Amino acid sequence: MLRETPDQRREALDIRQLQTLVAIADHGTFARAAEVVHITPSAVSQQIRALEAEFGVPLFNRDSRPPSLNLQGLQILEMARRILRSVEETKGVVNGRRATGTLTIGSVRTSTIGLLPLAIVGLRKIYPELKVILRVGQSNALVADVLADRINIGIVAEHQAMPRTLRWSPFIREPLMVIAPPGTPGETAAEILATTPFVRFSSNVPLANMIDTELARMGLPTHDIAEIDTIRAIVECVAGGLGAGVVPDVALRANALPLKVVPFGNPPVFRQMGIVHAANSPRSEFFAEVHRQLAAAAGDWGVHPAAGSRHE
Known part of the structure; x- marks a missing residue:
């Protein structure tokens, strides 16, 4: 007896079953997946049972609540995402878009x-x-x-x-820029940061490491006054007079707040x-x-x- 190839098996799958499996993975429960794919919860269960029958293995750990994908389920989920993506892209080609x-x-x-x-x-x-x-x-x-x-x-x-x-x-x-309230003493980044309280990025922000590395290279200790995890919040705190900060140039494009701005680093850091x-x-x-x-x-x-x- 000939065995089906993986490609033949994929052709036998119902796209709707794969969409339902992905919806469960993305939204956490059978009930929420039913809302997303616009079918009843019982229909979701039927589609998953059909998938499990097709592959001959259970796809969910049903001892947990809500049921969670097991190892086989995660493998089928990865395949389902690839198939659905290919279907979407093929539709665009066929339709001339x-x-x-x-x-x-x-x-x-x-x-x-x-x-x-x-x-x-x-x-x-x-x-x-x-x-x-x-x-x-x-x-x-x-x-x-x-x-x-x-x-x-x-x-x-x-x-x-x-x-x-x-x-x-x-x-x-883009360059990083030192920002400070208007009238802050100093004309260079080193002069401003040496005498002005520092509003720094939280350590979990990737930009924080780049800034700290340059500060260390410059041998410049800072007088930290606040630790914040968003650029916008740092800009507003600096504009409010709390201290100085370092932000990327993009943060200043649409900003009408009065600020003193000088390049950060020597040479400037990008x-x-x-x-x-x-x-x-x-x-x-x-x-x-x-x-x-x-x-x-x-x-x-x-x-x-x-x-x-x-x-x-």
């Missing part, structure tokens, strides 16, 4: 200041049927989400180590932000357009796709 459906972008907070809205508007002009979902999170979590195919693109800082199955491409290289996505994705051409839109939004500090990308 290069980008349809939903693009899920995960971003660290820093790059959402001004750049992402501009880039998304640019994308929608080229691909009017495209739906964009934006999530905000920490770099490590975003890379894990791209790796697990929970999001299509992550926007993270350059120091973040990447698995070899992912590609990171910088779209902005940081890079980039997009990360699956290295072998058939949507690479589309991701390059996302990159172009972000680089254009970055203006003078933009790094365009031809400037390079890398695996880490």
